[in-house]
Amino acid sequence: MKKKESIFKLLTQKPWDPDQAKLDDLHEGQTLNLSKGKLGLRFIMTVSTIFFCLFIVTYADRMVYPDWQRMHEPFLLWFNTLTLIITSIVFISAQFESKKKNFELVKKRFLLIGILSFIFLFGQLLVWKQMIDLGYFVSTNPANAYFYLFTTLHGLHLLGGLIYLNMTIKKVWVPQEVVIKKVQHSVELCAIYWHFLLVVWVVLFLLMLLS
Amino acid sequence: MVPDNLDEAVNKSNSVPDLEVKPQDLYHANSFITRWIFCQDAKVIGIQYSLTAIAIGLVAMVLSWMMRLQLGFPETFSFLGPAEYYQFVTMHGMIMVIYLLTALFLGGFGNFLIPLMVGARDMVFPYVNMISFWIYFLAVLILVASFFVPGGPTGAGWTLYPPQAITQGTPGSGWGIVLMLISLSVFVVGFTMGGLNYVITILQARTRGMTLMRMPLTVWGIFTATVLALFAFPALIVSCIMMTLDSLLGTSFFMPTMVELGEKLEYGGGSPILFQHLFWFFGHPEVYIVALPAFGIVSDLISVHARKNIFGYRMMVWAIVFIGALSFIVWAHHMYVSGMNPWFGFFFATTTLIIAVPTAIKVYNWVLTLWRGNIRLTLPMLFALAFIVTFVNGGITGLFLGNVIVDVPLSDTYFVVAHFHMVMGIAPVLVVFGAIYHWFPLITGRYLHEGMGQFHFWVSFLGSYAIYFPMHYLGFIGVPRRYYEMYNSEFIPTSAEGLNQFITIAALTVGFAQIVFLYNIIVSSKFGKLAGKNPWQACSLEWQTPDVPPGHGNFGKELPVVYRWAYDFSVPGAKEDFIPQNVAPNEVPEAKAEQT
Amino acid sequence: MASKEGQQHPIGIYLWIWGLLFVLSAFSYAVDWYQLQGMLRWSLILIFMMLKAGFICAIFMHMVWERLALIYAILLPCIAILFLMVFMISESGYTLWTRMVYFMVGM
Amino acid sequence: MFVAIMLTLVTVGSILFHFFSPWWWTEVASNWGNIDDTIILTFWVTGSVFVAICLFSAYCVWKFRYQKNRRADYEPENPKLEWWLTILTALGVAALLAPGLVVWNQYVTVPKDAYEIEVMAQQWYFSYRLPGEDNKLGTSDIMNITDDNPFGINPNDPNGQDDVLIDGDDIHLLIDRPTKVLLRSIDVLHNFYVPQFRAKMDMVPGSVTYYWFTPTRTGYFEILCAEYCGTGHYAMRGWVSVDEQEDYQAWLQEQETFEEMMARNNDNKEIEIVAK
Ligand code: HEA
Numbered sequence A: 001m002k003k004k005e006s007i008f009k010l011l012t013q014k015p016w017d018p019d020q021a022k023l024d025d026l027h028e029g030q031t032l033n034l035s036k037g038k039l040g041l042r043f044i045m046t047v048s049t050i051f052f053c054l055f056i057v058t059y060a061d062r063m064v065y066p067d068w069q070r071m072h073e074p075f076l077l078w079f080n081t082l083t084l085i086i087t088s089i090v091f092i093s094a095q096f097e098s099k100k101k102n103f104e105l106v107k108k109r110f111l112l113i114g115i116l117s118f119i120f121l122f123g124q125l126l127v128w129k130q131m132i133d134l135g136y137f138v139s140t141n142p143a144n145a146y147f148y149l150f151t152t153l154h155g156l157h158l159l160g161g162l163i164y165l166n167m168t169i170k171k172v173w174v175p176q177e178v179v180i181k182k183v184q185h186s187v188e189l190c191a192i193y194w195h196f197l198l199v200v201w202v203v204l205f206l207l208m209l210l211s
Numbered sequence B: 001m002v003p004d005n006l007d008e009a010v011n012k013s014n015s016v017p018d019l020e021v022k023p024q025d026l027y028h029a030n031s032f033i034t035r036w037i038f039c040q041d042a043k044v045i046g047i048q049y050s051l052t053a054i055a056i057g058l059v060a061m062v063l064s065w066m067m068r069l070q071l072g073f074p075e076t077f078s079f080l081g082p083a084e085y086y087q088f089v090t091m092h093g094m095i096m097v098i099y100l101l102t103a104l105f106l107g108g109f110g111n112f113l114i115p116l117m118v119g120a121r122d123m124v125f126p127y128v129n130m131i132s133f134w135i136y137f138l139a140v141l142i143l144v145a146s147f148f149v150p151g152g153p154t155g156a157g158w159t160l161y162p163p164q165a166i167t168q169g170t171p172g173s174g175w176g177i178v179l180m181l182i183s184l185s186v187f188v189v190g191f192t193m194g195g196l197n198y199v200i201t202i203l204q205a206r207t208r209g210m211t212l213m214r215m216p217l218t219v220w221g222i223f224t225a226t227v228l229a230l231f232a233f234p235a236l237i238v239s240c241i242m243m244t245l246d247s248l249l250g251t252s253f254f255m256p257t258m259v260e261l262g263e264k265l266e267y268g269g270g271s272p273i274l275f276q277h278l279f280w281f282f283g284h285p286e287v288y289i290v291a292l293p294a295f296g297i298v299s300d301l302i303s304v305h306a307r308k309n310i311f312g313y314r315m316m317v318w319a320i321v322f323i324g325a326l327s328f329i330v331w332a333h334h335m336y337v338s339g340m341n342p343w344f345g346f347f348f349a350t351t352t353l354i355i356a357v358p359t360a361i362k363v364y365n366w367v368l369t370l371w372r373g374n375i376r377l378t379l380p381m382l383f384a385l386a387f388i389v390t391f392v393n394g395g396i397t398g399l400f401l402g403n404v405i406v407d408v409p410l411s412d413t414y415f416v417v418a419h420f421h422m423v424m425g426i427a428p429v430l431v432v433f434g435a436i437y438h439w440f441p442l443i444t445g446r447y448l449h450e451g452m453g454q455f456h457f458w459v460s461f462l463g464s465y466a467i468y469f470p471m472h473y474l475g476f477i478g479v480p481r482r483y484y485e486m487y488n489s490e491f492i493p494t495s496a497e498g499l500n501q502f503i504t505i506a507a508l509t510v511g512f513a514q515i516v517f518l519y520n521i522i523v524s525s526k527f528g529k530l531a532g533k534n535p536w537q538a539c540s541l542e543w544q545t546p547d548v549p550p551g552h553g554n555f556g557k558e559l560p561v562v563y564r565w566a567y568d569f570s571v572p573g574a575k576e577d578f579i580p581q582n583v584a585p586n587e588v589p590e591a592k593a594e595q596t
Numbered sequence C: 001m002a003s004k005e006g007q008q009h010p011i012g013i014y015l016w017i018w019g020l021l022f023v024l025s026a027f028s029y030a031v032d033w034y035q036l037q038g039m040l041r042w043s044l045i046l047i048f049m050m051l052k053a054g055f056i057c058a059i060f061m062h063m064v065w066e067r068l069a070l071i072y073a074i075l076l077p078c079i080a081i082l083f084l085m086v087f088m089i090s091e092s093g094y095t096l097w098t099r100m101v102y103f104m105v106g107m
Numbered sequence D: 001m002f003v004a005i006m007l008t009l010v011t012v013g014s015i016l017f018h019f020f021s022p023w024w025w026t027e028v029a030s031n032w033g034n035i036d037d038t039i040i041l042t043f044w045v046t047g048s049v050f051v052a053i054c055l056f057s058a059y060c061v062w063k064f065r066y067q068k069n070r071r072a073d074y075e076p077e078n079p080k081l082e083w084w085l086t087i088l089t090a091l092g093v094a095a096l097l098a099p100g101l102v103v104w105n106q107y108v109t110v111p112k113d114a115y116e117i118e119v120m121a122q123q124w125y126f127s128y129r130l131p132g133e134d135n136k137l138g139t140s141d142i143m144n145i146t147d148d149n150p151f152g153i154n155p156n157d158p159n160g161q162d163d164v165l166i167d168g169d170d171i172h173l174l175i176d177r178p179t180k181v182l183l184r185s186i187d188v189l190h191n192f193y194v195p196q197f198r199a200k201m202d203m204v205p206g207s208v209t210y211y212w213f214t215p216t217r218t219g220y221f222e223i224l225c226a227e228y229c230g231t232g233h234y235a236m237r238g239w240v241s242v243d244e245q246e247d248y249q250a251w252l253q254e255q256e257t258f259e260e261m262m263a264r265n266n267d268n269k270e271i272e273i274v275a276k
């Protein structure tokens, strides 16, 4: 029973009403037509989005005060951003392959993604080092503080993603044994998450560039 | 329900059949450790949560005795200096709100009741659920550890306002505050994992026939509270992270230019008010996170023990959702006199008072459920009645505080302390007690001892009312909160000293009753009167399990199928005065629900 | 699970939304009326505009009736954060103003 | 029966306590008597609802107590009743809110002729600054704070030279003169609260907050810090004396201005140098 129904309508049902009851009896107990994994991922993404949005709110607030100085922008950041974009592209292709059930290729793509992600993280560390060498410490200026904060948190989110990536790689490790549906599902979740991280990064990066 | 035009493509690629918990995939424990410690059964996790929360809650209760001793009998106890006093106040408040009530309602009751009430075998991600408990446990350990570090736990007040929280003039400003912030962050991470489970289980894993509008209000309460928590906790963790950096690395997110005890500090430029906004953006939804599950549970208690369907079920659901949504735009009512832009007062006073309307509807519906009921004055019912009295009392004082100008003289006085103890320290705690008396037979198969229960109820209810009702009047006189001692202020009549002593004695008495309660729990779980199946003759699914206490997988071989809402009490024509949710209409042909 | 209708919605909701639109417009005018200045002014005006646009898209163009629950899960927190954002921006403006007046320039 | 009686007793007890207990607010000493009026109004509205709800439940508990042979009503809802209750409650809320907002509007709108004084807080005491003859306070900055210049007054601001400084003593106010207090803190949050004035506001480092009032009664009142500010919070008190014109002038004559203080500090330094 999947019928169109607005939330207003839903909340105005009279569950005690015999006519309503006849309809309700057929309901199979699922509210949204989504897999649990996917719904879970959406929730995680929502919570993360709120989390980053709140930082951005504080950022906007803090920026107003006169002691704010524009951040030094290391060029390397552009390179790192590029890495992240490439990762997302590889993911698209991995998803494509997984739809075609070429799990051998999916495996390779995933390894590549792992490597790229580490390159990204390493690149971020290099940026840190550059900043520190130039004398921009966390406490030098709020703009710098936000930079370190954002990169750390984004990096942590990525590390979390890598754990799940690792689990997915395990699932495709021996392509003959994969349970197709499960793997396709995992690949998709991974991909969504990575695109999400890319978006988050781009937003943060633009924010820091433009202010 | 999602429309089927939720594009075909999406459907095809995502709707993988439930990979998480198929009935046969249920996780099976095979050793003591996996059975009790790293258990993935939501019921056991719920009990683990509850026990941990109660244990740490008892610490907070003992701390409150210490505070009361100081306030009732100042200059009598040499071990209570101002620094210790403030540390106790802070830890008392924080533990009670977050580590006791939030964890108990969502982690404890949520885990135990959600799968049973919606007819699921377990949470959808049992493994994550287990991890969630252990992360919570870790948070509690870090919190406890802060009592033993140099400088002791933080004494910054549970609101942790900077700059004071991380500067020298506050006890525990070194280690204590950092551990507190870390513990809170860990708590939030753990909670997010748990919360995800509750939400998705409720949305996606209900049994056949269980529409959203057939769920018991307990589930609605916990559900909405969890959603609130998922959205509000990020604000807490954000403020914790930023304050940790201010404290450890010397950033100036919240720290303004300041001189401390004659010395200029390195900080500059930040705005302390920003922290307050963030904190209350979390903090106000937080108080409803504590209140909404209590609302839900108390609705069920009243309905079951009054043998009558809950009055105005739809309005109740609406009210819960509405209160939840509104609670995000009233936060600054805690900041009327904080020095924020004074013009905000108009907006926030209005939104705050608007919340009173759906809340009032809930109150009316509770008492209207009593009307023409057939009220059994069992212990859970007594607690529910006491809840109504204390909640209305506390809610009404909330209206005083919400009306911005009235808040001016009352803010930061004992009037506020009385308000939030009435509405949060007593009302939901009474619901917790009522809920324990109600579901204890389900958890252990035995009743709690009735005599001890009556004692516990009357002392707790009358005692705590006696503590907090007079306390409002201290607030009217103008006694500020968080005062270690008043000295002999002229504007306070000397008789107020007597009042303080009376309050202290009442608090100790109420505390004693809790010890009796604990004893009752321990003894009754072994030797209590056997309860049998569905002892309260309730309709909701958790009482319809084949085994009591419910076994692994909750419902034996087959999941129940739901044919009615959770409140078919006293249906005209039916033989019994209750029809469980999983009884098909053809099994009770004589029952005729009215067509409304 | 009412199975009868597709896009039929009670007139009442439309009226509600109409009301809301009026209220929002009133707010926009109020911004003008009170002569709020600077950041606050523009952010408020923009936000009211966006809300209006959102409502119009959502209700009159029937966007909302799709995937409602999901949209709610995303929309509500966004609105809440939007509120926080508005208030924080005007708050920082206010704080900055007091700093300027009392610490730098003088009345 | 017992339960119903207890519920009634609790309700009646609360009312009696309210009317007969000796604990009530202090006599008001400022123009904010209308805050008291809004509180009284709130009391009547909400109090009657509280009593009604409690007594209603007590009645139900007694009237509809369990009887084996009785059935409860089956009544899922009654939209009409619910709407009525909602509307009535909304009216009640509006009745509380409207006057409240009116008074709040007065509270945040300072009269043009108000006399400005500054209160500066630090852990854990208050100091005060009056505008001097030009009726203007000079700017200040925490960065200017030194042993010689504890208020951090901007030494180059001409408005600040004649500011009257009161450090470690009571503040005096002139009766019946609208007074705007500017509140400032140099370390953590504090609050400036005099119970008899009914008014309060936090003091925030890095910002200046304010409120205004008109003292209407002479006397000597205690100032409390009402925002938690560390270990000494409870001991952070001060005194305000509301004076008639004569007393006030006499007191004012004795106070030192910023200029005088700087001069004195310089003298002291010279003496020290000479002594060396
Ligand atoms: C469970 C927790 C809980 C709940 C439910 C509430 C509910 C409410 N609270 Fe409370 N509050 C706290 C916990 C809670 N509060 C805490 C912990 C603090 C202090 C934090 C700190 O500073 O440490 C606090 C502080 C606090 C303040 C700040 C005070 C200050 O610091 O100066 C304010 C101000 O507006 C306020 C208002 C309200 C209002 C309007 C409600 C409303 O939701 C109440 C609604 C209920 C009713 C109104 C009763 C039922 C209605 C009727 C029976 C109808 C009759 C009504 C009419 C005729 C209008 N609360």
Ligand code: HEA
Pocket: B054, B057, B058, B060, B061, B064, B065, B067, B068, B071, B089, B090, B092, B093, B094, B096, B097, B101, B156, B157, B158, B159, B417, B421, B424, B425, B426, B429, B460, B464, B467, B481, B482, B483, B484, B507, B510, B511, B514, B517, B518
């Ligand atoms: C849910 C929250 C909660 C609860 C239950 C309590 C319970 C109590 N509180 Fe507390 N309190 C707070 C939340 C709570 N408090 C907060 C948030 C603050 C503000 C802190 C701050 O300013 O920073 C505060 C502050 C505070 C103050 C003000 C201190 C000050 O400002 O200087 C006082 C003073 O009397 C006080 C007293 C008490 C007393 C006597 C009790 C109790 O003793 C009442 C009697 C006991 C009970 C009703 C039982 C409680 C239940 C359990 C312990 C669970 C046990 C479970 C089982 C046995 C199964 N509390």
Ligand code: CUA
Pocket: D121, D124, D189, D190, D191, D225, D226, D227, D228, D229, D230, D232, D233, D234, D236
């Ligand atoms: Cu200063 Cu409290």
Ligand SMILES: [Cu+2]
Pocket: B283, B284, B287, B331, B333, B334
């Ligand atoms: Cu609140």
